[in-house]
Amino acid sequence: MPAPRLYDYAASCNAYKVRLLIAQLELDVERVEVDIFAGETLTDDFRSLNPARTVPVLELADRRTLPESGAILWHLADASPLLPADSWTRTQVLRWLLFEQADLLPATGGLRFRLQTGRWQAGSAPAQARHAAGVEVLRLLDDHLRGRAFVVGDSYTIADIALYGYTHVAHEAGLPMDDFPHVDAWLARVVGQPRYMNDVVPYPPNARVGTGRSIYG
Amino acid sequence: MPAPRLYDYAASCNAYKVRLLIAQLELDVERVEVDIFAGETLTDDFRSLNPARTVPVLELADRRTLPESGAILWHLADASPLLPADSWTRTQVLRWLLFEQADLLPATGGLRFRLQTGRWQAGSAPAQARHAAGVEVLRLLDDHLRGRAFVVGDSYTIADIALYGYTHVAHEAGLPMDDFPHVDAWLARVVGQPRYMNDVVPYPPNARVGTGRSIYG
The missing domain is CATH 1.20.1050.10 (Glutathione S-transferase Yfyf (Class Pi); Chain A, domain 2)
Known part of the structure; x- marks a missing residue:
């Protein structure tokens, strides 16, 4: 089985949340960078991953896909101390x-x-x-x-x-x-938490076009 | 133990979602109507129920409180067929x-x-x-x-x-x-689902003041 994939963008903190969890739980997840300002979320391929055309998206080894950062955190942290069972x-x-x-x-x-x-x-x-x-x-x-x-x-x-x-x-x-x-x-x-990391960058200045969806724009 | 209470507003569909679930699961929950346009979410008492001053809020029999309609649905539906265990x-x-x-x-x-x-x-x-x-x-x-x-x-x-x-x-x-x-x-x-109900009303016209919070306003 291949490793799960995270479709990711460095400036998105929705995506960073998942990167941080992956680092802290030491999970094996392949990172796939998506350039949202170059139209890479507007392709048919990306639509098949997430019709809402947002990052992050988690693609499991069996090709099931999951958008929504909060749902991805929940899925990956389930059975770990970061999501208690109570x-x-x-x-x-x-x-x-x-x-x-x-x-x-x-x-x-x-x-x-x-x-x-x-x-x-x-x-x-x-x-x-x-x-x-x-x-x-x-x-x-x-x-x-x-x-x-x-x-x-x-x-x-x-x-x-x-x-x-x-x-x-x-x-x-x-x-x-x-x-x-x-x-x-x-x-x-x-x-101060174990294995904390931070690799967030700012959005590119004057990146006025590309994402193309009014609900995120 | 008293019944749980739902702090509720008839025109809010966030609140209606919870009313619908309560009806469909036939739960014993007391409904407390809150007039959001008369400032009733702006009191100190309401703040102690929900600092974000939104409805709905669920107050459990032991006085624990829960805002956020989605979290209330999750709590009330847990262990029912409306929230499968998988x-x-x-x-x-x-x-x-x-x-x-x-x-x-x-x-x-x-x-x-x-x-x-x-x-x-x-x-x-x-x-x-x-x-x-x-x-x-x-x-x-x-x-x-x-x-x-x-x-x-x-x-x-x-x-x-x-x-x-x-x-x-x-x-x-x-x-x-x-x-x-x-x-x-x-x-x-x-x-068409069993025990479906609908008692939503429109918001009052020209209710321009009252809720008082910029993030909801």
Whole structure:
């Protein structure tokens, strides 16, 4: 059986979350870099991997495919300490995976994407509205982390990895991270985990065309 | 032990999803209506239930609380046929719960909310952009449902309930549902499930103030 493959993009923190988990669990996964700004997610081949044309996508050895970073984290961490078996703990992990994708990502990673690629100018009306949303979601996360070492329970889980992904680059979107001391301390705890790695790069400047889908654009 | 409580709002399809599951599994859950446009999610009491100030929130008999509709569905359906135990099936359910909250909800339910409450006018630039996103996500769902009876596997699961929530009112946001025949047939299959119920109402017109949070607004 071949190793599973991760269809990946270096600047995407959704993809980085999976790279981080793979490193921490020491999994054998082949990395396939996809240049989203060269149209490589717009091909028929990529559509067969993921009709939504997003990265990351995990392709298993038996060719089953799985999009959605949170679902990939869940699949790869199942039966590991990073996704405890307890039902209530799993429900809490799921809660934070949903919050991260629906609320935190648009207001941090979505803003970073649009500013770095030149879709929005800093200080423009849409950027200001998204910045305000970013402050709100980071305030929620900061309040949650007051008195807690990790997002769910007492140990490091994929909920931490999921939330770390875009939070750790939120300063690149101009968000005022000094205002969130509990987030700051938690980011440092994530960095201190065994086999931590970080290879995220910024999006290319003025990469205005290529991904081509309005829902991600 | 008292019954669990659902903090609920009739026009919210995130809340309706949970009401539908409760009806279908015949669970004993007390419904507590929260008037989001009268500031009832902005009180200190509500904050202690859910700092993000959204509905629905499930309060268990032992006072533990759970926000996020997808996590509530998961918790309540665990050990029922609506959330099969098989690991890969659960991963697929999770994939669609994430897609629904991150992609489908903003482009359907988010548009419906803003049009019905008078935040946006139909045909305005933000409404047109969101409409285009709605067409894309419904196209993805329609393509997925071609040749499938249900969203995951061969049986009705909480992935169907989650996606049904805002899809079944997407026409209220002006989305062209006649263009999505596989979605249409699937909506009818959901309606045909045992103990199906539907008590969703529109948002009140011109409800311009009240929820008060930029990330939901």
